[in-house]
Amino acid sequence: MEVVNSFMTWIFKSRIGQIQNFMKYPIESQNQIFDELITTAKKTEFGKKYKFGTIQSYQDFAEKVPVHDYEQMKPYIEKTMKGTQNVIWPTDIEWFSKSSGTTGSRSKYIPVSQESLEECHFKGGKDMLSLYVNNYPESKLFTGKGLTIGGSLAKNPLNDESDIQVGDISAVITHNLPLWVQFARTPSLEIALMSEWESKIEKTALEVMDENVTSISGVPTWTIVLLQRIMELKGASNILEVWPNLEVFFHGAVAFGPYRNLFRELIPSAKMRYVETYNASEGFFGIQDQRESDELLLMLDYGIFYEFIPLEEWEKEKPKVISLSEVEIGKNYAILISTNGGLWRYKIGDTVKFTNTNPYRFKISGRTKHFINAFGEEVIVENAEKAVQSASESTDALITNFTAAPVYFGDSKSKGAHEWIIEFKKMPSDREKFSQILDSTLREINSDYDAKRYKDLALTAPKIHFVEVGVFEKWLRGKGKLGGQNKVPRLSNTREYLEEVLKLI
Template identity: 60%
Template sequence: MKLVNNMTVWFLKRRFERIEQFMKYPIETQQRIFSELIETARYTEWGSRYNYGQIKSIKEFQDQVPVSTYEELYPYIERVLKGEPNVMWPSQIEWFSKSSGTTNARSKFLPVSPEALEECHYEGGKDMMTLLINNRPDTNVFDGKGLSIGGTLHANPFDDYTQVGDVSAVIMQNLPSWAEFMRTPPLDVALMDHWESKLEKMASICSQENVTSILGVPTWTIVLMDQILELTGKKNMLEVWPDFEAFIHGAVSFEPYRDLFMSKYFPSDQVMYLETYSASEGFFAIQDDVSRVGEMLLMLDYGIFYEFIPMDEVGKKHPKALLLDEVEVGKNYALVISTNAGLWRYLIGDTVKFTSKYPFRLKVSGRTKHFINAFGEEVIVENADYAIKAATQQTSSLVVNYTAGPIYMGDGSRGRHEWIIEFTTEPEDRNEFVNILDAALRKVNSDYDAKRYKDMALLPPLVHFVPAGTFYAWMGKRHKLGGQNKVPRLSNSREYLDDLLEDITG
């Protein structure tokens, strides 16, 4: 296996020159991607409708093509789902990624073109490992297996000749044989439909493998690792996998989980944590410097053209969208993408905040629909993650999951935020935890601080401390188990809170 590791490292190191190229010429790279997308799609129905053949500049593109939500694009996507060719992209679409994003019942179906699979998702996977090597040149990560928790695939309900599934499942199903050789568990297990049975088989198989890296969502990785520890009787995962080197994570913020991973599962400074930002719609960013926690390099040559809408423009009929050279560091933007799968000026639903320019690094700050602003406080997921981390660090506690929403004003009572927080290690003093959580939110969010001043508009938060397994059971009841489903961190309504509280109180 040493030979395999050395050859793979040598091959991937050569890819770094391409990454350096778009870091050096980001605007030119995006202009090239834009031109290629417009030229490729000019004879599609969408391209004809919006005169792609006449578009000569990005400004003309922005003037002619509307920013669209999934619901607005769905009439076109539905036709592609039913097998109609050349609607939004000229290539034949044989795969669709199915995403619910949160616990909402409604699913999204996103086309995955051959170009998106090869030039975006697979390029992202290779560059992810390239940047890991760049941070640790002496790595032996390819001496062992990479563990990844796959989703499921099903026949397209609209067209028997194509398939739909989690994007991870689509990627795994199309992996070349050499890549399949380097990962675990086997494909037939990774793509199993029943989550509990899959988890049991994965734990049995992977506990016997020399796993050196994991690619996964923190929440579901924890569930798998707990089962492996129970099965093996080991104290931590390094006793199971002594050569383990890297956890590559994404989909949700890692900050609420970092201390848990470093203390319970991988108590070693030798384990590296690398963040990625990918979704059903594409692969967007990778942490290029492990010392820059929470910051990721925007990958600019994957066939995706990026625009950024300032938050005060979101919701407008014709929002102003900024280009890469127009963004400002530290400001929140709603992400808009045009892709090599035919998603045009698509408002993906994520908000991002740039941490640097030239090179362009960013962090995911939240979702355009996941926030609490019931009282003008504008609390976003980034604020909540910061406060949770501050409270856990100062009380020596460990949090697994949380969600929060508003308690509205009524009958002369003031409003407040209500939290449901699941722990593996609870704080000794619950009041201290709540006070630190509140203080950290006030520190990081001036609007929240103003509403909390002397309890005039908002009372201190109400926190429910719940045991490990609470969110897992809730997600299972809603048929939302698996790596592609995420617990909603914040909501401006009580939809999730009330449902969870009903389960807790019986």
């Protein structure tokens, strides 16, 4: 295995020169991507509508093509899902990544072309390994297997007779990986793509606990659940007793900070490494490329053209949009992307703050709306408001305000939850019923929340504090923000606001 490790390390390091090239020439790299996207898509339905054939510059593109959110892209996406090709991208799109959190739909479906699969998602995975072995030349990563924890696939909901499949982006990627990668990963493809999470966790644990696992890739939430189960099955006090050669966890999707102490408990080794990635249904955007920094390198040759909206412009009817060359260090920007999967000037909903522009490095700063995404559940304000409204109507209650935040894993045996403070002008007739309906409504309208709540695997039932009118007013007054445009934050990914209000109960 040492020979294999040396050979694979050499192979992956060969990409470093190309990465250094776009780091050195970022704007030129983006200009090349822009030209390729416009030229390739000019004869699509979308390209003809917006006259891609006449676009000669970025300025032309910005003037001719409007900014799109999911609801505006949805007609083109659904037309493709129903069977019409060459709508947003010229090559056939046979895969759609399913994600939740949109304003008008329980789930959104992001097109994944063969180009975006290979030139973006696969390339991102390869570069993650390339940068890792370049930073840690002593690594023994390839002497064992990589554990990947992903989602599942399903039939096309708009045309179940078509060959198009939908699923979590992790499942789409896993299903299409080349054979040599399948050999190097665990668990088996059959288990990796299971849809029933309780059985999936159990079968994964049983299959992987006797493998020589050297790396883990996944979302912290499900990784914790799986590691806890493996330790139970093996009677181990920590995971290094099961996998002594484990050396790195490649993580993404949710902020890792709240989980760091728990992972140190599960994996008690100062040599354990944690590498952040920024990959989503829409594309693979960033990788932590330095040993001593948690900044992410913006990946500029993945078939994605980037634009940015300064956060203070976000709510404007015609916000100012800038190119990569215009961003400033320390400012918050909402991201727009045009991709080789057929998304055009698309709002992905994330915000970033650049920490460097030579090369372009950044940190994820949040979402364009308040949200809770501590466990990959992507609960947005609209979800919360619908759930509270449904619960109130069913229990004859009248609410005046609310806020919610995550309850993070406290130790290796605990589970996450959401904690709510809800202020009532009229208390619900049945508090237990109110809690149940709030929870069930969230599960109904948000598929990611539903997955995390399934059989309490990752999230337990919400904890709700029922309070009388006046608590939030007192909190706002104490912060000098009573009246005017000041509002109680509905949702937060940290417990800062919730803890402050709890002190007043």
